[in-house]
Amino acid sequence: MKLAALVAAWLAGAWLGLRADAAPLPVLLLLLAAIPAGILLRMARLSLWPAVLVGLVLLSLFRIEATEDAPVPLVSQDSQPVAVQGRVINDPEATRRQAKFQFAVEAIDLGGGFEPLESRVLVYADPPESLLTRRDPFFRIGDNLLVEGLLERPKPFGGFDYPAYLENQGIFGILRSREVALVAEGSPGNWRGKLFDLRRKLSSNIENALPEPQSAVGRAMLLGYRGQIPPDLKDDFRKTGASHLLAISGLHVGVMLVLSMGMAGILIGRRRHLYLLLPLASIWSYALISGSPDSVIRAAVMGSVFLSALALGRPSSVLPGLALAAAVMVGITPGVLERVSFQLSFAAVAGISLALPYQAKVAEWITNSAESWASPWQPWVRAAATWMATTAIMSVAATLATWPLVAFYFDRIPFAGIFVTLLALPALPFILGGTLATGVAGLLHPALGQLAGLLAWVPLTYLIGLVSWMPAPTVSGSWVGLPLVGTWYTLLVGLLLTFRPGGGQSRMHRWLISRRQWFKGRVAAPGSARTATGYIGVSGLLVLGIWFLMGQVLSEADGRLHVYFFDVGQGDSALIVTPGGRQVLVDGGPQALSAVTSLSGVLPAGDRSLDLVALTHMDSDHSRGLLEVLSRFQVGAVLEGRNNQAGELLPRWRAALDREQIDVITVQSAYRIELEPGTTLEVLNPPRDPIGGAWKEANNNGLVLRLVYGQVSFLLAADIEALAENYLVGQSDTLDSAVLKAGHHGSSTSTTPPFLSRVNPMVAVISAGESNRFGHPSQEVLDRLVEVVGEEGVYRTDTDGRIEFISDGQRLWVRTQY
Structure with a gap:
């Protein structure tokens, strides 16, 4: 006391x-x-x-x-053009569009020349050409950079005080760069550089072994890389109150602590305190590979205090020990006391720690009750019951310990979050352990990484499905103030002191003893538990192997043509799968993971190969997603038109082709590619001489393809407009196609009446983003298409989702996502 x-x-x-x-x-x-x-x-x-x-x-x-020093604002207005020089101070992260990293400013130019200044900003940047030989995210810790761009003041959003959140990390601005120059490379030889290199290798192995979005969620939960989680999935986590599962915090450290303690007890035994070294090493290794964020370091310190209390034989001193650790951290960095992450980490670890005595009593009761059940299944039932009880107790403890803080700071109480956390916690150790095994196995061989990825894929898919389908009722938490928060924690501590287990004084313990009779009389046929365990283990491995092989067999080509038009937002991406199984990707969409995520939804698990990748033109809504495809997939060759001579992403595109050593086929009109006997890809555009007299006409000189299989054909019109359409009407004899992918997302500048008349499609597809700022597709184009194909013949990715066409060369079937 x-x-x-x-x-x-x-x-x-x-x-x-x-x-x-x-x-x-x-x-x-x-x-x-x-x-x-x-x-x-x-x-x-x-x-x-x-x-x-x-x-x-x-x-x-x-x-x-x-x-205490009062923070000096970097800019006196909401945004201001600046140039800053300094160095990268954390492990950069690839987001869906740019790299993100913290930047220690050493000098700043506000228009009157550089002046010395020490501060921190959060930078979003594209890499300079000098860094394109590196892999995404290109930047690394220690790089000395000169960054020019727009410096903005952080702004609150959604009731969240984002400026205060950044200020607590010492960050006083957001710099969105226009240009970056490398002054000096960071040294990769120090221990932090080597650690971050290992972290990126693990991330790359997980990317290569798991499909999206499982890969993005797994990397977020294990390594702290959250920048590539799809926005709609991130919104599902937020609505269901499960966002804390994505952000590595005290809950994750607590789960890792309990998991490693259980493993240490099995491997070493609990008779000597030597077994506590394994969980100690586990939580600190986890803290390091997760990027060493402050919240995880604090949780690891608290976990170390808890283990020390157990080693000293004084588990009752856990809470004072955690409080002492918190006081030391506040003494070093006083501002940490106001950080929401610190308060949530402390509350979660304290709640889990205080609940562990109850978990131990429940586990003891389960063990004693199961002793009378003489069956080969007894060890498995006992382990499963203990596991479910442990996760339930941990979930309830963490929720009871943190909900007032969530309500107080975010003005909302997500009721679903309690049930989601309760249902997700049993999968959390398998997610963390399976994802880690995937990354480590990939270091040995990519095939081992893919095999280990199966262990992580199942729980990750379960978690994603859980947050996607769970209703998200919330109640305003604005009524939760400091008095209620203080009262809640006072009552909680009082109840824990009153009903603590041990010494025969706990009412819960007496209730558990009274319920022991529930197991009495349930005796099955005797057998060897050890033999049964061996049989079950071998059988499980055989089932897993058979399931994997069956998945590969069932995913073989079915002898029909499949053409998928992916819902990638305001952009284009389509996949052609020939009757013989050849795979051709046309464009990659506007986000880094647009194509990778879409491909994961239709390709067999573990299939990371594409026979051909076609880029219609360099506009980012067609090309950005292909950069990640080149990195993650084995690409046979790249097909591009003669127009790819300019564009914001052109340097990165060329660097990626060189880095991956992929052959490039440059084509023009009249070029034909026989994908396989009976399936042909015809190039209709660009012509030898550029339309419009200059290659700067990127849209009109885009790559237009016509896919022919038997009597069925598809015309993929890229982003061509009236000028190119008129050229094709006058020059090409083979425009007629059963399916037309309308040009330029249904813009009013495309799909002109003469062109539409020559193509004469049965079905039309428009690839556009929902409620996009361009107003695509235009009503004028929709009216034209309806007049030709009828209202039921117009398919749109913004309303129908992914659109799949299936053909046997004579007939055509259509399947939509929604």
Whole structure:
């Protein structure tokens, strides 16, 4: 209790220092006055504790007031063009469009020349050409850069105080770069560089072994890379109150702690405290490979305190020990006390730690109750029951410990979050362990990584399905204030002290004993548990292998042509799968993972090969997604037109082709590719001489393809407009096609009446993003198409989702996602 009182006094002083604006000198005088006050109490033979506690409050207050510096804003307006020089100070992360990293500013130019300045900003940047030989995200820790761009003040969003969140990390601006120059490369030889290299290798192995979005979710939960999670899936996690599962925090460290303690107990035994070294090494290894964010380091420190208490044989000292660790961290960085991540991590770890004695009693009761059940299935039933009970207790403990903070800071209580967490926690250890095994196995051989990926794919798919289908009822949490938060935690601690297990005093323990009779009399046929365990293990491996092989067999070509038009938002991406199984990807969509995610939905698990990739033109809504495809897939060759001579992404495209050593086939009109006997890809555009007299006409000189299989044909019109359409009408004799992919996302500048009349399609497809800012498709084009193919013959990715055409060369079937 004395330690708890000292910690409470220290934290109270820190809280006052962060909230109040007191001058250091008066606080120092009051602190000195505590000394004679203590002497007087001693002379009066009274307790010194009041003076000690008051003195500790004042000391903590003085510590903050004497050292706190007011942050200096980098810009005096919402946004301002700047140039800054400095270095990358964290492991950069690839987002869906750019790289993101923290940047230590050493000098800034606001228009009058460079001036020295020490600050931090969050940078979103495309790499310079000098870094394109590296793999995405191109930048690395320690790189010294000159960055020019627009410096913005962070703004709150969705009720979340984003500026305060960044300020607590020492970040005072967001810099969206226009140009980046490498001044000096970071040294990869130090231990941090090697650690981050290992982290990226693990991430790359997970990318190569798992489909999307399972890969993105797995990397977020294991390594902290959250930038490539699809926005709609991220929104599902947020709506169901499960966002905390994606952000590595005290919950993940707690799960890793419990999981590694269980494994250590099985491998080493619990008779000696040596087994505690394995969970200690596990949580710190996890903290390092996750990028060492402050929240995880704090949770690892708290987990170490918990393990120390167990090693000393004083599990009851866990909570004071955690409080002491929190006080030390606040002493080092006072601002951490106001960080939501710190409070949530402390609450989650404390809740799990306090619930572990109950978990131990429940596990003991399950073990004792199962002893009378003489069956070869007894060890498995006992393990499953213990596992489910453990995850349920951990889920309830973490939820009870954190919900008031969630409601207080985010003004919402996601009721679904309690059930989602309860249902997701049993999968969490398998996700973390399976994803880690996938990354490590990939270091040995890619095939081993893909095999290990099966272990992670199942729980990841379960979690994604859970948050996608779970209803998301929420209640406003605006009524939750500081008094309620304080009252809740006071009552919670009081209940824990009143109903603690042990010594026969716990009501829960007595109830569990009374329920032991439930298992009595359930005796099955005797057998060898060890033999049964062996049989079951071997059978499980055989089933897993057979399932994998059956998946490969069933995924073989079915003898029909399949053409998929993917829903990639405001962009284009289509996949052709020939009757013989050849795979051709045309364009990649506007986001980094547009094509990769779409391909994961239709290709067999583990299939990372494409026979041909076609790029119609370099506009980012067609080309950006192909950059990731070149990195993750084995590509036979790339097909591009003669127009790819300019574009924002052209340097990255050329660098990716060189890095992956992929052959490039440059084509023009009249070029024909026989994909296989009976299936032909015809190139209709661009012509030898550019349309419009210059290659800058990227849309009109785009790659137009016509796929022919038997009596069925598809015309993929890229982004061509009226000028190119008129050229094709006058020059090409073979425009008629059963399916027309309308040009330029249904823009009013395309799909002209003469062109539509010559193509004479039965069905039309428009690839456009929902509620896009361009207003595509135009009503004028829709009316033209309806007049030719009828209202039921117009398919749109923004309303129908993924569109699949299937043909045997004579007939045509259509299947839509929605």
